[in-house]
Amino acid sequence: MTAVNPTSTPSLFARMIDTGAHQKLLAFASLVLLLIGFSIASPNFMQTSNMIAILQATSVNGVLAVAATLVIITGGIDLSVGTLMTFCAVIAGVVLTNLGMPLPVGVVAAIGTGALCGLCSGTFVAKMKIPPFIATLGMMLILKGLSLVISGTRPIYFNDTPGFDQISRGSLIGEIFPALPIPNGVLILFIVALAASYVLGRTVLGRYTFALGSNEEAVRLSGVNTDFWKMAVYSLAGGICGIAGILIASRLNSAQPALGLGYELEAIAAVVIGGTSLSGGRGTVLGTLIGALIMAVLTNGLRVLSVAQEWQTVVTGAIIILAVYADMVRRRKA
C-alpha cells in the first residue's frame, strides 16, 4: 500500500473520482469556490470577524448534522433532531433556572435527556418496526409539544447561572491565542465531530452503523443483535442533540421553546451535501462538516451581498437538489 509505483497508478485526482471520495471532493471544492467567489464579490466577507460568525453559525447546525449523519448511515432518518435539541435546552433550563442545580448537572441532564429520547426513537424503529421517517416524525411533534408544555410556552433564561453563556460564546482558544478568538461552540463542534468520526471508524458501534445501512439482513444472519445496535445508534444521536441543545441555549442565554422546527431539514441537507447516502451504508462526518459549512457560508455570503432572505432559501434548496443529483450520477456510474 505504501510503496506504489507512480507509473502504474492513476493520478490522485482520478483515484479520488473513482472512490467514494468523489462527492466529498466535490463538496470541498464547492466550499472553496464559494469562499473565493464571495471574497471577490465583497471585501467585507473575508474578515476574521465574519469568518468567526460563519463558524459560530455552523456550530449548532453542525452538531445536529453529525447526529443526523449517524442515523442516516444506518439507512434511517431522524426528523426529530431539531425539536429534540430544543427539548434538551428546555430541560437544562428547568434543571438550572427553575430547580437551581449547578451547571454540570444541567449539562448532564440535557445530554441524558437527548440520549433517552434517542433510545425511544430507536425502540420505535428497531422493536416496533415503525419506519424511521414516521417514528421520528412522531417524536419531532411530541418533543415540540412537550417543550412548550414544560416551559409554559415562555423562554427560560439562564441569568442565575453565571458562566452558562460562556459554554458557547466564550473562547478558550482566544485566551491562549488572542489573535484567534474562536468561540467555544465551534471548539465543541470539532470535538463532537472528531469523537463521532472515531466512533464510526474505530469502534464496534461504528462498524455496525455502516453494516446496518449496507445490508441489515446480512448482519442479522451473521448473528448480530441488530435491534440493540440500532437503538444504540439512535441513542448516541440523541445524546449529540443534547449537546446541541446546550450550545443553542448558551448562545441565546435562554431556552426558546418555540425554536427547533426546521433545524432537522438543515441538518439533513448538510449531511446530504456532504456525500452521505440517504440509502445508508456510506458517509463521513468530515463530509457532513463540509456540508454544514457550505450551508453557513452560503447564508452568510448572500447576506453580506445583501441578497434577500427569501432568495437565500431558494438558493439553499437548489444546492441540495444539485448535491443529491451529483450523488445519483456517481452511483449510477459505479
Add this chain to the structure above:
Amino acid sequence: MTDLVRMTGIDKRFPGVHALKNVSFDLAGGEVHALMGENGAGKSTLMKILSGIYPKDGGEILVNGREAELDGPRAAQDLGIGIIHQELSLMNDLTVAQNIFIGREPRLRFGRLDETALNAQAVEIFKSMNLNLDPKTVVGELTIARQQMVEIAKALSYRSRVLIMDEPTAALNDAEIAELFTIIRRLKADGVGIIYISHKMDELKQIADRVTVMRDGAYVGTVGAAETPVSSIISMMVGREVTNEAAEIPDLSQAETLLEVRGLNRGREIRDVSFSVRKGEILGFAGLMGAGRTEVARAIFGADPRDGGEIRVHGKPCTISQPSDAVKAGIGYLSEDRKHFGLATGMDVRTNIALASLDRFSGSLGVLKEEDMRRTAQDYIGKLDIRTPSDRQEVRLLSGGNQQKVVIAKWLYRDCDILIFDEPTRGIDVGAKSEIHKLLKNLAKEGRAVIVISSELPEVMRLSHRIAVMCEGRLTGILPGGEQTSQEDIMHLATLRAPSMQPEGYQQ
C-alpha cells in the same frame, strides 16, 4: 465413523404449503454431497433449517452424532455449520475483512476495534484457502466470483465443518468455476463436508461424491455421483406422473409471424436469444430458475435495457426502449409478481382494468368518464368470469386467480396482440389454474400470440404449441409441443451448458 450431519424425518409447513415431508439427509466429513431437485422441491428450505434460519416442525438433526437444537443462525455457526446463500449476503460498503468478521470483530477496550488484528486474521484465512485477496478491499468493488470467495472465507472463519453452498456457480464464468472447485477440493481434503445445491449436471459429475434428489418436498433417493448416469438423475427429479392432457397443436404454418426476436443480448443474463411467435400460437418457455426467461421477457417489453437484438412486430422492426413503446406495439407483459408490478392492489377492479388505457376514458379536460369505465369493467368481468362482488371491489380482496384475470383484462382492453405471461399460475389454486389455462388457449384461438413462461413443466407441456428451453441465458433449443416431447427432453436442454445444435423438430 459418525456422520457430520444426519437429518431424519424433517417436516416443515408454511401457511398453505407442506414444504418438507419426512425428508432425510446425511453428510460425511470430506465429501461433497449434491442436493438436487426442480424449483420448489424444497432444497433451499431444508438447508435453511440446517443453518438455523427456519425452525423445523418435526424430525431430528444430529450434528457430530449429537442431537442439535438449531434455533438461530448463531446456533448453527457455533456447531460449525456455515451457509453461502444464493443471493450473496454481504455488506457492499464494508471491506473484505470487515465482512468476514462481522459480529466477531477483535476488540480493544471500550468497544474499540482492532483493525490490524482483523486484517491479519483475514489474511490467515485467505492463506489457508490459497487465495490472493487484499482484506482492505471494499466488497462492492469485487467481482461476484470474488464476493463468493469472501462468503466462503466468512463461513470458514467460523471453523465450519459443514459448508452449504446454494447454487454457488449461478453467476460465475468457467474460469471462476474452476477456481471455486479448486477451493472446494482443498476444503474437502481438510475434512470439511460440503452440501452442494446445483441444477447443473456437468458440475455434479466434476465435484460431487453423492447426489440426493428431492421432489415436491419429499426425499426421492441418494445415489453415487460417478456411477449414476445423468438421465437417471433427471428422471428421479421429474419422476411424477405426467398428466396426459397434451396440447393440441394447430397447424400454424400459414399463420402470420407476429413477434420475431433476433440476437437478443444483455451481458451474461441473455445471450443471443432468437425466436418467433405466430398468430394463434402459444410458445412456452421452460428452464430452471435463473435461466434468463424473465430477463428475456423484460428486455422485449423494454422494462430492462438490452445490449443488442432486433425485435420485429408484424414483420416490421420496432424500437422498444421503454414499456410504453412495447405497449404501443401491442405487446403486453404480465409479470410473475402481480402484486408488485401488475396491479394497483389498493384500487378497485374497475380502475385496474382501465389503468393501462386511461387515455380512452378521459374527456378533453382529463376528467375520467366513470360510466364508460364501469361498462368496460362489467364487460370483462363477464367475459373472463372474474368472480368479484362488484367492479368497485378492491383488487387485494380477490383470490389469486381472479387477480390474474384482472391483469389479463387490463392487457386485453389495451388491444395487445402479443401477450407474455410470466408464471401465470404461481400462487393460484388448482381450480383457478385450469381456468387460466383455458383462458390462455382461448386467447391464442382468437389470433393472439401468447408466450408463457413457467417453471412447472406439466404446465408448459399442457399449454405450449412449441417449447423454448433456456439455460444460463442461452436458448438451448426449441422443442415441438405435444406428446412427442417428454419432460426428460426438456430437462436435458435446461441443464445443458454449452449451446447445442438445434434439435430435430425445430421449425422456423
